[in-house]
Amino acid sequence: MLEVQNLIKTFDGERQKRRSRKQVSGNGEAPRVFAVNDVSFKVEPGELFTLLGPSGCGKSTTLRSIAGLEQPDAGVVSVGGNVLFAAGGTQKRVNVPANKRGLGMVFQSYAIWPHMSVFENVAFPLRVRPRRQRPGKREITERVERVLETMELLQYAERHATKLSGGQQQRLALARAIVIEPSLLLLDEPLSNLDAKLRESLRFELKRLQRELGITSIYVTHDQIEALSLSSSIAVMRAGEVVQLGKPRAIYENPSSKFVAEFIGTSNFLDGTVASRDGDRHVVETRDGRLALDSGAHVTPGTEVVVSIRPEAVMLSTDHPAGAENVWEGNVTTRAFLGDAVDHVVTVGKHEIRARCLPHISHAPGTTVYLDMQPGKLSLVPVD
Amino acid sequence: MTTATPTRPAPPAPSVDPAPWDVPRWRRFIPTPKFLTLGVVALVIAYLAIVPLYYLFWGTFFDESGFTFSGFERAYGNHQIFSLVGNSLWFAVGAAAVSLVIGTALAYLNVRTDVPFKALFFAASIIPLVIPGILYTIAWILLGSPDIGLINHYLEPVFGRAVIDVFSVWGMIWVEGLQLSPIVFLLMVASFRSMDPSLEESALMSGASRWTVFRKVTVPLARPAIVAAILIMVVRSLESFEVPALLGLQNGTYVFTSRIYFVLRDYPPDLSAAGALAIGLLVIAIIGVVISNFAGRASKNYQTVTGKGFRPRPMELGKWRPVAGVLIVGYFLLTVIAPLLVLLYTSLLKFYAPPSKDTLKSMTLDNYRALAHTADAITALKNSLILGLSSATLVMAFMAIAAWIVVRSKIRGRKVLDGLAFLPLVVPGLVMGLALSFVYLRSPIPIYGTLFILLISYCTRYLPYGMRYSVTSMQQISNELEESALVNGASWWQTFRRVLLPLLMPGLIAGWIYILVVSFRELSSSILLYSPGNEVLSILIFEQFENGQFTVLSALGVVMVLTLVVLVTVAYKLGAKVGLKQD
Numbered sequence: 001m002l003e004v005q006n007l008i009k010t011f012d013g014e015r016q017k018r019r020s021r022k023q024v025s026g027n028g029e030a031p032r033v034f035a036v037n038d039v040s041f042k043v044e045p046g047e048l049f050t051l052l053g054p055s056g057c058g059k060s061t062t063l064r065s066i067a068g069l070e071q072p073d074a075g076v077v078s079v080g081g082n083v084l085f086a087a088g089g090t091q092k093r094v095n096v097p098a099n100k101r102g103l104g105m106v107f108q109s110y111a112i113w114p115h116m117s118v119f120e121n122v123a124f125p126l127r128v129r130p131r132r133q134r135p136g137k138r139e140i141t142e143r144v145e146r147v148l149e150t151m152e153l154l155q156y157a158e159r160h161a162t163k164l165s166g167g168q169q170q171r172l173a174l175a176r177a178i179v180i181e182p183s184l185l186l187l188d189e190p191l192s193n194l195d196a197k198l199r200e201s202l203r204f205e206l207k208r209l210q211r212e213l214g215i216t217s218i219y220v221t222h223d224q225i226e227a228l229s230l231s232s233s234i235a236v237m238r239a240g241e242v243v244q245l246g247k248p249r250a251i252y253e254n255p256s257s258k259f260v261a262e263f264i265g266t267s268n269f270l271d272g273t274v275a276s277r278d279g280d281r282h283v284v285e286t287r288d289g290r291l292a293l294d295s296g297a298h299v300t301p302g303t304e305v306v307v308s309i310r311p312e313a314v315m316l317s318t319d320h321p322a323g324a325e326n327v328w329e330g331n332v333t334t335r336a337f338l339g340d341a342v343d344h345v346v347t348v349g350k351h352e353i354r355a356r357c358l359p360h361i362s363h364a365p366g367t368t369v370y371l372d373m374q375p376g377k378l379s380l381v382p383v384d
Numbered sequence: 385m386t387t388a389t390p391t392r393p394a395p396p397a398p399s400v401d402p403a404p405w406d407v408p409r410w411r412r413f414i415p416t417p418k419f420l421t422l423g424v425v426a427l428v429i430a431y432l433a434i435v436p437l438y439y440l441f442w443g444t445f446f447d448e449s450g451f452t453f454s455g456f457e458r459a460y461g462n463h464q465i466f467s468l469v470g471n472s473l474w475f476a477v478g479a480a481a482v483s484l485v486i487g488t489a490l491a492y493l494n495v496r497t498d499v500p501f502k503a504l505f506f507a508a509s510i511i512p513l514v515i516p517g518i519l520y521t522i523a524w525i526l527l528g529s530p531d532i533g534l535i536n537h538y539l540e541p542v543f544g545r546a547v548i549d550v551f552s553v554w555g556m557i558w559v560e561g562l563q564l565s566p567i568v569f570l571l572m573v574a575s576f577r578s579m580d581p582s583l584e585e586s587a588l589m590s591g592a593s594r595w596t597v598f599r600k601v602t603v604p605l606a607r608p609a610i611v612a613a614i615l616i617m618v619v620r621s622l623e624s625f626e627v628p629a630l631l632g633l634q635n636g637t638y639v640f641t642s643r644i645y646f647v648l649r650d651y652p653p654d655l656s657a658a659g660a661l662a663i664g665l666l667v668i669a670i671i672g673v674v675i676s677n678f679a680g681r682a683s684k685n686y687q688t689v690t691g692k693g694f695r696p697r698p699m700e701l702g703k704w705r706p707v708a709g710v711l712i713v714g715y716f717l718l719t720v721i722a723p724l725l726v727l728l729y730t731s732l733l734k735f736y737a738p739p740s741k742d743t744l745k746s747m748t749l750d751n752y753r754a755l756a757h758t759a760d761a762i763t764a765l766k767n768s769l770i771l772g773l774s775s776a777t778l779v780m781a782f783m784a785i786a787a788w789i790v791v792r793s794k795i796r797g798r799k800v801l802d803g804l805a806f807l808p809l810v811v812p813g814l815v816m817g818l819a820l821s822f823v824y825l826r827s828p829i830p831i832y833g834t835l836f837i838l839l840i841s842y843c844t845r846y847l848p849y850g851m852r853y854s855v856t857s858m859q860q861i862s863n864e865l866e867e868s869a870l871v872n873g874a875s876w877w878q879t880f881r882r883v884l885l886p887l888l889m890p891g892l893i894a895g896w897i898y899i900l901v902v903s904f905r906e907l908s909s910s911i912l913l914y915s916p917g918n919e920v921l922s923i924l925i926f927e928q929f930e931n932g933q934f935t936v937l938s939a940l941g942v943v944m945v946l947t948l949v950v951l952v953t954v955a956y957k958l959g960a961k962v963g964l965k966q967d
Contacts, residue, residue: 111868113865114887
């Protein structure tokens with residue numbers, strides 16, 4: 001459906017300056033020059049694909065390059081086989097202007113035109129079509145009303161757009177984006193302007209709509225929970241590059257780097273050396289003891305690695321658990337009650353390990369506890 | 385970076401059937417409507433801003449024999465030059481000081497205290513902005529002239545003859561200062577409103593007295609605005625023409641502007657000497673503007689604008705509240721009501737005389753009747769209307785697009801365009817008039833002596849205001865509103881017309897009204913460019929003043945003020961309709 005290849009975009013206006021500095025800096029580490037550096041991915045029809053990363057990672061620039069609002073320096077963007085943008089190298093330069101791409105987009109601020117009514121906002125994309133492709137008046141009314149009905153906004157059609165509540169504005173922005181039935185829907189942090197409660201309910205709403213309408217969507221967010229709960233695939237970005245691409249569960253359970261593990265959820269990191277390997281089973285020697293874990297990475301013994309342990313993978317008990325493989329002994333330092341969970345920080349040797357327990361498990365600071373870490377829930381991450 | 389790409393795997397070939405956007409090569413060289421629009425706007429601005437100055441310099445430094453300084457020698461080569469520069473600076477600094485004290489005090493009282501009659505007060509503070517300068521000056525002649533001034537007439541029994549003399553440097557400073565004070569008022573109101581009141585409150589809580597808080601906290605925080613106001617006012621007074629011409633020429637107090645006018649009135653006019661004086665004035669004005677920009681930049685780290693909307697809690701004046709009320713009513717009476725009343729009174733008389741039983745009995749509308757039958761007056765009113773409406777409309781239309789170039793586009797050189805549109809602001813009106821006559825006296829196009837040259841002059845002079853108004857409102861429109869229109873398939877022109885223009889409208893209308901008002905009062909460039917039979921209202925009033933026709937002039941002045949009031953009211957009403965509907 002959507003294919004992005006080798007997309008490159010340098011920072012605006014800094015190309016000249018940066019380039020000269022790069023020459024001066026000689027053989028040292030190249031300074032960060034790119035807003036987007038060599039980003040490639042493919043999105044299948046009907047997918048909800050998420051670009052996830054901290055602010056400044058280039059996710060918005062990538063999205064805006066797909067929309068045609070930014071001009072990349074090089075790369076190819078094609079939707080459904082039509083090349084929308086191509087530049088760099090020997091290829092013929094193509095750059096379809098944003099208003100000819102026929103995509104739908106929901107902006108972070110919703111960008112609802114305050115001088116138009118709800119109806120007029122949604123009708124706008126149909127009304128500005130070139131004369132030959134423009135639907136008739138009656139068809140415009142029908143289509144707008146149909147979309148407004150889907151979004152449960154029909155009763156507000158004549159209302160001034162600025163008079164809507166936050167959630168309604170969000171649905172209006174979505175209605176406007178899908179009224180032309182775009183082949184691709186772009187969503188730029190569409191939920192970040194809402195309060196936490198509303199955000200949660202709209203998240204499910206968005207997922208339902210996307211699935212019902214079957215629109216291929218690109219979703220940009222810095223919120224890992226949004227990304228995990230909504231997406232069919234996620235591309236985690238950092239400093240202009242895609243660092244990991246995959247299904248939400250795979251990324252959460254097997255982060256490919258410390259950055260991903262840290263950015264998506266929280267994690268404990270333990271440095272160590274692989275002592276032995278048998279099939280998927282690795283044994284890692286850390287400063288405070290051995291850990292057995294299963295990983296498809298197949299690291300050769302002797303390699304230095306980092307073990308990533310999710311807090312919820314650590315089970316605490318005051319009795320030594322029988323038959324468990326990785327059991328360490330430690331001392332509870334702090335405890336925090338979160339409502340649906342209890343966080344503990346446990347000191348083991350020189351390490352502090354965070355453990356998240358069910359609300360009925362609670363150990364007072366000072367208690368000696370046993371940490372049980374199942375080999376299947378630990379993952380290996382390369383040393384940075 | 386591009387050198388690295390060839391090593392990458394080749395991308396898939398573009399789709400076989402040609403997409404609608406796949407325009408043939410030759411079509412790419414035909415400019416798009418967007419390109420044409422932007423290009424025309426940029427060229428017109430550049431032409432208006434640069435050409436007059438170029439010809440001014442050329443006409444000053446070159447005569448038949450080539451490069452010469454003779455104009456400068458004639459202009460500056462006498463001992464009067466010291467008194468000229470001295471008077472100019474004395475007048476400018478004095479007027480700036482008067483306007484600063486009045487404007488700042490009014491602004492502080494209005495924004496920060498619980499002073500009574502706030503609405504009236506606000507109106508009174510900005511009304512002098514609407515009264516044309518020439519009328520305001522003449523009104524003050526009627527009030528403060530040693531011979532016929534009403535104030536002197538009433539004070540004579542107590543203090544003796546001619547207590548105040550408006551035909552002096554002090555008189556000039558007073559009248560100019562009053563005229564400028566609304567501008568200071570508006571600048572300072574903005575500054576006080578944006579100041580976080582908790583800064584003052586915390587000083588109060590630490591035990592400082594009101595007065596100490598004002599001196600040690602309020603004034604230092606407002607200092608950037610104060611410095612900017614001083615410099616702007618000094619430059620404005622240097623460029624002022626009405627006050628020095630009407631009040632200064634009588635007793636031979638020359639400043640730059642009146643001197644230029646005087647030199648040009650001789651026959652034959654010494655254009656290159658006038659040009660030399662104009663360049664001198666231009667240089668001083670530029671220095672002022674540069675310093676004020678510099679001061680403005682240096683004060684950036686002083687900014688107290690938090691971006692949060694807060695409603696400053698007004699300070700209670702306590703027992704001083706009635707005193708402040710009386711002072712404000714007095715100020716209003718003296719600076720707004722008295723000048724307007726004296727014009728109205730004079731306009732109803734056959735011969736000018738101080739009010740008495742006889743004069744009040746003999747009041748008549750004859751002057752207004754005479755006006756209605758004077759072809760000159762009707763033509764002047766028509767000309768002023770044509771010029772005001774068309775220059776306001778043209779400037780705002782062009783500047784809306786120019787603002788898009790400056791704020792939104794990534795076109796190289798957009799900052800240059802911004803600078804060019806700012807340039808006419810430093811050119812005094814008289815200098816602009818002189819420069820334009822340099823251009824069009826030589827031009828083969830027969831523009832000189834028509835209304836069209838006045839239109840060019842007005843459009844040039846008001847470019848900067850138009851630019852400020854449209855740039856400010858353009859900056860307030862979120863980028864995403866425009867981008868979402870683009871993504872939704874609107875062309876550039878559709879986006880501009882259907883999304884940006886409606887949102888810009890309130891700002892554009894505000895600018896339009898401002899230009900309309902200032903073009904009605906424009907005198908300093910018109911006076912060098914008009915031709916007999918083609919007068920505008922302000923010129924006609926100037927002519928009648930020189931002929932001593934005070935009564936007819938006052939009638940014309942009343943008509944002028946009423947016209948302005950009607951125009952502004954109608955424009956506001958219309959503006960409210962097209963603006964954003966708030967409910």
